[in-house]
Amino acid sequence: MTASAIQNITVEEQAKKAKKAARTLGILTTEEKNQALRTVADALEANFEAIIAANLIDLKKGEEKGFEQAFMDRLSLNKERIFDFAEGLRQVAELPDPIGDVMSGWTLENGLKVEEVRVPLGVIGMIYEARPNVTADAAGLALKSGNAIVLKGGSSALNSNRSIVKIIHQALEKTAIPKDAVQFIDSLNREATQQLFTMKEHIDVLIPRGGASLIKAVVENATVPVLETGVGNCHIYVDQEGDAEKAINILINAKTDRPAVCNAAETLIVHQNWLKEHKGLLADALTKHGITVHGDETALAELPNVQPATETDWANEYLSLDLAVKTVNSLEEAIDHIDLYGTKHSEAIITENTATAKKFMQLVDAAALYHNASTRFTDGGALGFGAEIGISTQKLHARGPMGLPALTTRKYLMSGNGQVR
Amino acid sequence: MTASAIQNITVEEQAKKAKKAARTLGILTTEEKNQALRTVADALEANFEAIIAANLIDLKKGEEKGFEQAFMDRLSLNKERIFDFAEGLRQVAELPDPIGDVMSGWTLENGLKVEEVRVPLGVIGMIYEARPNVTADAAGLALKSGNAIVLKGGSSALNSNRSIVKIIHQALEKTAIPKDAVQFIDSLNREATQQLFTMKEHIDVLIPRGGASLIKAVVENATVPVLETGVGNCHIYVDQEGDAEKAINILINAKTDRPAVCNAAETLIVHQNWLKEHKGLLADALTKHGITVHGDETALAELPNVQPATETDWANEYLSLDLAVKTVNSLEEAIDHIDLYGTKHSEAIITENTATAKKFMQLVDAAALYHNASTRFTDGGALGFGAEIGISTQKLHARGPMGLPALTTRKYLMSGNGQVR
Incomplete structure (x- = not known):
């Protein structure tokens, strides 16, 4: 069996695990989700030294590869940055929970009750570049909105991301959120990213965050629906x-x-x-x-x-x-x-x-x-949306700064007593 | 120049014309749009015999090709069906106009006023199979919601669709809606359809209506965002x-x-x-x-x-x-x-x-x-949404029966007096 075939099984298995976890996560109470986010925030702060140690390995490799200064800046973590994204998770816990909102409701003449309720999308695939803070930020927004997330970060931040996810997983074990709700694709393999593009059975939306070429690659190759973000001319x-x-x-x-x-x-x-x-x-x-x-x-x-x-x-x-x-x-x-x-x-x-x-x-x-x-x-911050997962430049689903509601969809729930047409 | 290259220019030119017309159409008043829909409805009724004559050509070709009965039924038009879809346009004229709705609004501490308003998507690409009534239905919903439309119907209904569009164009010339807002791809060429898949510059959304294989082809090959409809297991x-x-x-x-x-x-x-x-x-x-x-x-x-x-x-x-x-x-x-x-x-x-x-x-x-x-x-009808453009089985943008709001997006309008960050 080739290395890529092994990888193939793994990424799909991860996506399936995320899908299964999403079912549990989608019906947790707001307080259960908020408590989990606070637990993760505490764990990231308590373990900041481990994250910095992992980040140093990435920085050293980046230096050897001669990455430019702006890139190294984005890659670099310190105690303050780690405490910042931990605090970000606590702020997300404070935001209103969009899930379960009854957006509209009415009763048909035949007595059939109709309710339009807000529900999670399910599983979010997040493809991003060198910023390791996105690992914690995106996981926090996904979990608060009841979604599982599959993270595929840039290879230059692999050690930092791996360390952050390990801490998130350990923290989630003490909470109501199944740790499988956060999947991290621990691979330098480009094929792993491409597999996410077409995994329509298991992934409900892809969000690319990074430069124009990353976004273009996702938009052009993905059959999973994409939330396009970020290029602003x-x-x-x-x-x-x-x-x-x-x-x-x-x-x-x-x-x-x-x-x-x-x-x-x-x-x-x-x-x-x-x-x-x-x-x-x-x-x-x-x-x-x-x-x-x-x-x-x-x-x-x-x-x-x-x-x-x-x-x-x-x-x-x-x-x-x-x-x-x-x-x-x-x-x-x-x-x-x-x-x-x-x-x-x-x-x-x-x-x-x-x-x-x-x-x-x-x-x-x-x-x-x-x-x-x-x-x-x-x-999102400047306009008062609370946290944002990105700025949509597309017209469908979400446009402009995307807060938690952009990570949701709706269900129509009809309750009757035998109505037929 | 090859035939396909000529076609290529044509489809792109049509999409460009639609885009230009969309700009005019997008800011028409509700009454201007309603008036135009009623004018089109009257014209379809007045010219029903021409439509039936064109439809007979399609039916004859269909018989020669040995299409099955259910298919021939969908293809077939008569006076009653034509008057039905004309009446459908009048009903769409009666529906509330979603465009211009202020969905939310607030003022930042620095005095910057923010308004979220509902606007048309722009240009809708409609790819459909044998039902010629879709030509009038889809055009009506698009125009009412301020969108231009590029229609690509099934080749078996070419003569019927051509006749319906000709009547729509003649009627629109007497209204505020530019006739370029309704583009009909008058081609039996499959490449013409495929060109629509990637025309992101000019087409804002593709809506396939038809069987599972048509929908799959669009979803898998389009880089233009798709509103997926219709397969219900x-x-x-x-x-x-x-x-x-x-x-x-x-x-x-x-x-x-x-x-x-x-x-x-x-x-x-x-x-x-x-x-x-x-x-x-x-x-x-x-x-x-x-x-x-x-x-x-x-x-x-x-x-x-x-x-x-x-x-x-x-x-x-x-x-x-x-x-x-x-x-x-x-x-x-x-x-x-x-x-x-x-x-x-x-x-x-x-x-x-x-x-x-x-x-x-x-x-x-x-x-x-x-x-x-x-x-x-x-x-859409049974649940009280008014007319529907299809039933979305995707989670992004629209889910379930799609009425006029599914054909819209939003803009954030910020009015200030020199605010900077």
Whole structure:
């Protein structure tokens, strides 16, 4: 038997175990689930040294492989980070439990009672990259919403993830949640990930978290339904009636506050009348904040130190202090550009004209539309959703920041006394 | 240039036109959309003879190809059927418009106003088989919910569909809805269908309507998100505490009222104690209604005229007056059988024990669960949803009968005065 065949059996067996555990977990009380999350949080804190020791092995391997600094930062854990994600689990315990909510209910003329109730999805497959904190975060959100989870983390974090999951399993043994509800695919084998793509019998949804290429691979190859997250090629459109101070504050915030996150701005679309009037202010702000500008011909002519923009500049996230600048003559032209290059994440208009803002918000197809505010607010925490499992850029099921309800579905329960049609 | 390359340009061009039309359609008023639906309904009635003439061509070709009677029935149109689907459009006009609903709204501490509003999905790709009424039904539901639609009907109904779409287009020219909002892929080419599978740029969702093999082909090959509909391998579980009269009435209704639809029962799961007590009554009812029984060993021993059931009997829809009979010793065994063979559509338990019923409804994973009622109620009309675009057997986005809200998504609209993070 080949190694891959052995792996094949194992991943499917794990998914089956998760499915079985989901049945028990799905009907636990809120307090049983909350108590389990607190027990896991305590265990992670009590065992932080073991996690750090495992993380050091991953960091050493990462150094040997010459991973870049940003990657190593995401991979790295310390006592504070571990206590942070333990505390995150306690916060999830405090959130309202979506499960069992009666969303609607009515009685038919024949006396048949109908109830629409919220239930867990079942088993969530989570495919993610180097951040080991996702292991604890995702498990916490899944368990609170009554779902089992199959975790497949990036191979560079294998030792860290293995250590975190071992502690979660030991803690769950003291709780009402079966430890099989958290499955960890302990493999460096890429095939293990691909097996999850088509395991429709056992896995109800796949959530990829990571870069654009990971998400693309999952979307293109999975037959299991996918919750697509994270790629945000976000635009700030400054209309000719945009207030200069608001425009510049918002642009700088959206570009520089955390350039590597998905709700950061990547392109400034600017009405040429506004650009001509305020180019001095704009140029000063861009220079002051160390922003590298890639512009179209008008931007090249009006602003200093601009590099010519190519198709790549319009189409991709920089995730850095780079900014593309596109000039337009009308709202329609701005919307056409967003239609072509946007990823339906977050788009902003800066204008003092309410009618123009309304038109922008009606016609642009995205999860979050902003009038005179920064795209950085597209975030479960910032918008008051509590914890989030990711930001959906798809239209089906969930759109925008996804809190616990995104991990649920519904059942219609009909109670009768012999009704037939 | 090859024929397929020409087709390629055409289907993509059609999808692009639909996308452009969707932008206009998405912001029309409810009255503009309703008026357009009524205009289309009138036109279909006024031109029923042209539709019948086109349908005759399809019927003649179908006869030549020797299609079976049930297929020819679905394909066949007459004045009454055409007036029925015209009337259906008027009924859709009467339904509440989901678009523009403010689903929730709040203000952050910093003054940023947040509104969650319901918006159209955009462009719906509808892939269906021989029923030409779907052409009008699906177009009506799409337009009312502000969506453009790309229709790809079965090749056996090509002439009928072409005629219906021509009338829809002529009627739309007199309304606020751009006629490009209804695209019809006028092709016998299978590649045309496959092109829709991956057109993520232009098509927001695919809805396959037809047999299990069509749905499977779409789910396995599409990268565009799919709303999976229709396969119902539904079970009636008669518990040992099931009332005999209710059990038999419900079973016979669920099996025989309309055997070919997805909410019909396919398998009777029966507790062996109940079977032993009521086998005479059950056998009489099955015989009286001309039901062919395929049973396990116990059923073979207890009931007359039973054929031995094979894996196929448990796993597939009969869509005929055949019934599989599985005997069990416990609720758990019944649930395990449903878990293994069910399609998460509709499942019923017959029992006078409320605790047993509650456990069944909690533990069985399906869109619709029934206690002492027929599975035949899983239907948008019967449950009071108004028209339905199909019955979802998936868990994401929509589950169970899908009315107009299933064809919508949301946008978060944030209005500020310069807020940054």
